[in-house]
Amino acid sequence: MIPLRPSPLAEQASARIEEQIRAGQWPVGGKLPGEVALAKELGVGRSTVREALRTLAAAGMVQSRQGSGVFVTADRPAGDWPARLRRAELAHVYEVRTMVEVQAARLAATRRTAADLTALDAALAARRTAGGADDTVFVDADIALHTALVAAAHNPVLDDLFAQFAPVLREQLVTLVGLFGIRSEDPNQGYDSHAALVRAIHDGDPEAAGRVLAAELEATRSHLLAD
The missing domain is CATH 1.20.120.530 (GntR ligand-binding domain-like)
Structure with a gap:
């Protein structure tokens, strides 16, 4: 993925991750890369990745499972x-x-x-x-x-x-x-x-x-x- 440019980074990061989920890079039921890997791919800090994942979790697209990671639960936001x-x-x-x-x-x-x-x-x-x-x-x-x-x-x-x-x-x-x-x-x-x-x-x-x-x-x- 192409590194993101500033402002607002968390919003851009969540949008980019959503795009990749929709494209099938990370299918429903699959596990997302860890925070460090996502931060490197997106060119942002881990705190920005965490905020982006919280946004996607609120939209019903991902779910964090303690000790296992973050998994894709839907290929589009609940708003659809x-x-x-x-x-x-x-x-x-x-x-x-x-x-x-x-x-x-x-x-x-x-x-x-x-x-x-x-x-x-x-x-x-x-x-x-x-x-x-x-x-x-x-x-x-x-x-x-x-x-x-x-x-x-x-x-x-x-x-x-x-x-x-x-x-x-x-x-x-x-x-x-x-x-x-x-x-x-x-x-x-x-x-x-x-x-x-x-x-x-x-x-x-x-x-x-x-x-x-x-x-x-x-x-x-x-x-x-x-x-």
Whole structure:
């Protein structure tokens, strides 16, 4: 590698190491050279290398294992998560979506506030009204209901996870609902199960809420992936 020039050295060093990881010089699962070797290759001090590695570790690309060294754990920063979701198969997205939302439903049933219940009722009503609209409007209303559900769990990490899923789900569902004619027989497809979900949250029944949502998501996943 060509030695780096000043300012800011740690940022340049992390960028150069990332480039080499992406290029396959150090594959995922492989071990990086030691600090002394990296410092020599990059033309910087060991403290700069350590700072660069901390930056890459925070991005989820490398991990230090005590007594063993630093290993590559990903070939791109965690910030590329939305891009990875867009490339993922719908079946895989739905599997993870189920893990996230079923737990959110259970939490919502025990943590929901009066404001949350009002928001859920409004979202359910809007979803029912959207049954008379086109697929895009219907999918948007469905996702809005699920967003209100996750918000009622009052867990900011779940909020962030679902926020990453929502745009990908919208894009895929708008296409697939129309392609497979999901709403051809029932424009309000899934309304009864969504109403049962909201009732379970009103009732403060986490087991029922999780069970109803798990069944609904599996039914939708099976329907969409039948072909």
